[in-house]
Amino acid sequence: MGRAPCCDKTNVKKGPWSSEEDAKLKEYIEKYGTGGNWIALPQKIGLKRCGKSCRLRWLNYLRPNIKHGGFSEEEDNIICSLYISIGSRWSIIAAQLPGRTDNDIKNYWNTRLKKKLLGRRKQSQANRLSGSTQDQKDSSGIETLSNSAIERLQLHMQLHSLENPNFSQYDHNPPPMWPCKLNPIQEKMMQTLQLVNESSNPLMMQNFSPATPQKVEYYAQSSNPLQQEFSSMSSMMINGMETSMGINIPESSSLVLESDATIQQPSMELQQCWAFQAEIDELLSNKGATPLEGQMSEFDCFKDMHGAKNSITWWANEFEANSASSNSWDSTGIHDHKQIDMKYQELAQGH
DNA sequence: AACGATGTCAACCGCAGTGTG
DNA sequence: TCACACTGCGGTTGACATCGT
Numbered sequence: 001m002g003r004a005p006c007c008d009k010t011n012v013k014k015g016p017w018s019s020e021e022d023a024k025l026k027e028y029i030e031k032y033g034t035g036g037n038w039i040a041l042p043q044k045i046g047l048k049r050c051g052k053s054c055r056l057r058w059l060n061y062l063r064p065n066i067k068h069g070g071f072s073e074e075e076d077n078i079i080c081s082l083y084i085s086i087g088s089r090w091s092i093i094a095a096q097l098p099g100r101t102d103n104d105i106k107n108y109w110n111t112r113l114k115k116k117l118l119g120r121r122k123q124s125q126a127n128r129l130s131g132s133t134q135d136q137k138d139s140s141g142i143e144t145l146s147n148s149a150i151e152r153l154q155l156h157m158q159l160h161s162l163e164n165p166n167f168s169q170y171d172h173n174p175p176p177m178w179p180c181k182l183n184p185i186q187e188k189m190m191q192t193l194q195l196v197n198e199s200s201n202p203l204m205m206q207n208f209s210p211a212t213p214q215k216v217e218y219y220a221q222s223s224n225p226l227q228q229e230f231s232s233m234s235s236m237m238i239n240g241m242e243t244s245m246g247i248n249i250p251e252s253s254s255l256v257l258e259s260d261a262t263i264q265q266p267s268m269e270l271q272q273c274w275a276f277q278a279e280i281d282e283l284l285s286n287k288g289a290t291p292l293e294g295q296m297s298e299f300d301c302f303k304d305m306h307g308a309k310n311s312i313t314w315w316a317n318e319f320e321a322n323s324a325s326s327n328s329w330d331s332t333g334i335h336d337h338k339q340i341d342m343k344y345q346e347l348a349q350g351h
Numbered sequence: 352a353a354c355g356a357t358g359t360c361a362a363c364c365g366c367a368g369t370g371t372g
Numbered sequence: 373t374c375a376c377a378c379t380g381c382g383g384t385t386g387a388c389a390t391c392g393t
Contacts, residue, residue, distance in 0.1 A: 016361070016387085052364090052380095055379080107360050354392105356393095359387105368380080
């Protein structure tokens with residue numbers, strides 16, 4: 001037996017909203033608010049709509065101060081930085097962009113931003129991969145991972161290979177890239193990860209050294225989304241670097257933090273992952289090495305990003321500024337660091 | 352001008368989380 | 373503690389617009 005439907009589907013109108021419906025909904029909510037009950041709202045107004053549909057219409061279209069289209073470069077930058085850092089948490093990203101809805105940002109990312117970054121790259125990647133065997137491709141396991149994680153990895157790797165087109169020459173001895181800076185979300189994730197380790201399973205804390213691929217596997221099977229995410233990214237980084245970038249990582253290696261590991265003493269592989277992020281920040285801030293000619297145009301949209309400011313401090317400052325002054329309407333958005341912190345604490349606690 | 356391909360975006364769907372009795 | 377109602381979120385769909393041939 002399934003869950004009861006939220007409304008009588010047979011007696012509910014679907015599809016585009018008429019201006020009359022919009023006017024009714026807007027007028028009522030401006031007068032009386034939602035009354036804390038979206039489900040009952042359409043009956044009160046006399047709309048043949050599902051309560052969820054009313055909510056969506058209000059949040060994404062009718063509420064005051066909504067901006068549509070015309071994303072600025074700064075907004076692009078924020079979206080990209082946050083997407084790379086936290087993935088498709090559109091509501092969190094939207095909370096940092098006053099007047100933007102999660103739906104808008106999601107659409108914008110899926111239809112434009114992502115293509116700008118990944119679109120033409122696919123062809124060149126395909127060309128490169130054509131040199132390797134199908135078995136190698138299949139064994140990467142990439143197709144089993146979430147699209148979001150794949151895209152984020154591709155962004156990492158793409159930007160990395162732009163800066164180091166002959167990366168494979170490093171082979172077993174990649175150049176030292178530590179220390180690098182972490183953005184606040186990454187720092188939070190690493191701190192939280194330690195909390196996860198400490199709180200989720202006592203067995204995991206007993207013998208954390210050496211870190212093993214089994215732990216990555218353990219995380220993959222975990223119900224904790226943060227652990228799953230970390231597992232995905234770990235596997236992706238290892239497989240991705242091996243298969244696409246021509247470097248080999250010993251089987252015994254893992255990206256899992258060891259119990260006594262600190263932010264100051266991560267593994268080489270972990271350092272590389274963080275270094276990727278640092279490189280992205282450098283590229284976004286236009287301080288990195290000049291990409292190859294002909295590839296530049298792919299990133300024209302980002303070359304002047306206001307990440308020109310030191311992106312890390314920018315990121316932190318911007319976060320604070322937006323938190324303090326955000327006029328974004330939302331009863332659901334996350335407005336400040338504390339709430340971000342809480343969000344990650346929730347993740348860490350496996351809620 | 353016609354038609355298919357592609358892009359855009361509003362809206363829907365289903366699931367997970369939360370509140371409440 | 374449990375069941376149910378409701379909310380919020382992210383992924384997906386489909387209608388419409390635009391572009392290319």
